[in-house]
Amino acid sequence: MNGNRDLTEQDRGARSWEDAFHELQAQFVRNSRCRLRIVDTRLQALSQNPSERKALLEVMREFHALAGSGGTYGFQNVSNLGRMGESECDAHLNEAIIPGPEELARWRGFLDGIRQEFESAGFDMSLQPFEADLSQLPRVLYLANDPEMADSLCERLEGTALVTYAPTLDDAREELTSGAHHLAVVAVELLPVLGRTFPSKMRVIAYSSNDVTEEVLDRVTAVLCKSVTFEDDLTRLIQSILPRVRSSAN
Numbered sequence: 542m543n544g545n546r547d548l549t550e551q552d553r554g555a556r557s558w559e560d561a562f563h564e565l566q567a568q569f570v571r572n573s574r575c576r577l578r579i580v581d582t583r584l585q586a587l588s589q590n591p592s593e594r595k596a597l598l599e600v601m602r603e604f605h606a607l608a609g610s611g612g613t614y615g616f617q618n619v620s621n622l623g624r625m626g627e628s629e630c631d632a633h634l635n636e637a638i639i640p641g642p643e644e645l646a647r648w649r650g651f652l653d654g655i656r657q658e659f660e661s662a663g664f665d666m667s668l669q670p671f672e673a674d675l676s677q678l679p680r681v682l683y684l685a686n687d688p689e690m691a692d693s694l695c696e697r698l699e700g701t702a703l704v705t706y707a708p709t710l711d712d713a714r715e716e717l718t719s720g721a722h723h724l725a726v727v728a729v730e731l732l733p734v735l736g737r738t739f740p741s742k743m744r745v746i747a748y749s750s751n752d753v754t755e756e757v758l759d760r761v762t763a764v765l766c767k768s769v770t771f772e773d774d775l776t777r778l779i780q781s782i783l784p785r786v787r788s789s790a791n
Contacts, residue, residue, distance in 0.1 A: 568696075569614040570664045573655070575695035576603045577666065579703060580652050584645060591639045595719045599705065600648065601630035606688075607655060619658050626651040678703050679786045681779060682722040684713045684731060690772065694726075697776045702783060714738055723786040724762075724779065732761070744782055748775070 580603045583596040590596075604626035611619030626648055633640055640648075656666045681702045683691050691706035698704055705722065707713040713731075716722060717738040727735065729749035739745060745761040748771070765771070765778055 566614045567664075569610060569616075570659055570666075571696045571699075572692040573607060573619070573659065574666055575692075575699055575704070576606055577652060577656055578699075579603050579705070580648075582703065584649055584652070587640060588642075588645055591641065591645075594634070595715065595721070597630055597634060597640065598715070601627055601634060602706070604630060604651070611655075616658055616662070619655050622651045622654045622658075679723040679783055680705060680721060682707060682713075682716050682725045684716075684725060684727040684735070693772055694776070694779075697772075698779065701780070710734065717743075724782060726775065726779070729764070744786055746775070746778060746782070 580600050583600045583603075586593055586596040587600070604623045606623070608620050608623030608627050611617065611621075611623060629644065629648065632638070633644070659666045679702045681694070681698065681704045683694055683704055684707050685691075686708040688706065688708070691704065691708075695704045695706075702724075705716060707716045710731075713727075713735055717725070717735065717740065720740050722743060724744045724746065725739065726746045726748070729747045729751075732747060746763050746765060747761045748765040748767055750767045762782060763778055765774055768774065
C-alpha cells in the first residue's frame with residue numbers, strides 16, 4: 542500500500558515538474574516569436590539598405606539570444622541556427638563587410654528554420670496578423686541590463702510595438718543616435734549620462750525606486766516608481782503613451 546502511495550506521489554511530482562517545464566518552454570517560445578519578428582523587420586531593412594550597421598547589430602543580438610536559450614528549453618536546433626546566424630553577423634560587423642543578397646537569404650533561411658522548429662513542436666509562429674504593418678509599428682527602446690523585463694515587454698506589447706533592448710551604455714547611445722525609436726524607457730539615474738543623446742521628439746519614461754526631483758520631471762514624458770506591480774504599471778503606461786507616439790509620427 543505504501544509503495545503504491547509513494548509511486549503516486551512520485552508520479553504527481555513528475556507531472557508537476559513537466560507542467561512547470563512546459564510553461565517555461567511556452568514562455569520562451571512567446572519571447573522568441575517577438576525576437577523572430579524583430580529579425581524579420583531588420584532583414585527587411587538590410588535588404589533596402591545593406592550598409593545599415595544598426596540593423597545588422599540587432600539581427601546579431603537576436604540570433605545570440607536564441608542561441609543561448611534554445612537548447613535549455615528543448616530546442617537544440619534553434620540554438621544551432623541562432624549560433625550560426627550570430628557568428629556570421631558578428632564576422633560581418635567586425636570586418637565591416639556589407640551583407641549581400643546571398644547572406645541575407647541565408648540568414649532568412651536561419652529565421653525560417655527556427656520558426657519551423659517551433660511549429661513542429663506544435664507552437665503557432667505565424668506572423669501574418671501583423672506582418673503587413675510591422676514597418677508602421679512604434680518602436681520602444683528599453684535601456685537597462687534586465688533581459689527578463691525586456692522579454693516581458695516584448696511579449697506584452699506584441700502586435701502594438703516593437704521593443705529594442707539596449708543592455709549597455711554603448712548600446713543605448715548607438716540606438717539613441719539612430720533616431721529610429723519613438724519611446725524610451727530608462728532608469729532615472731541614467732538620465733544625466735544619456736540626456737543629451739535623446740532625440741527631441743522621443744517620448745521618455747523614467748523609472749526609479751526613490752522620489753524624483755522636479756529637474757528630472759522636466760526632461761521626461763512620465764515618471765514611474767518601481768513597485769511589486771512594476772511590469773503591469775509600465776505596460777499600461779507605455780500603452781497609454783503609444784497613441785500619442787503614433788499621432789506625432791504621422
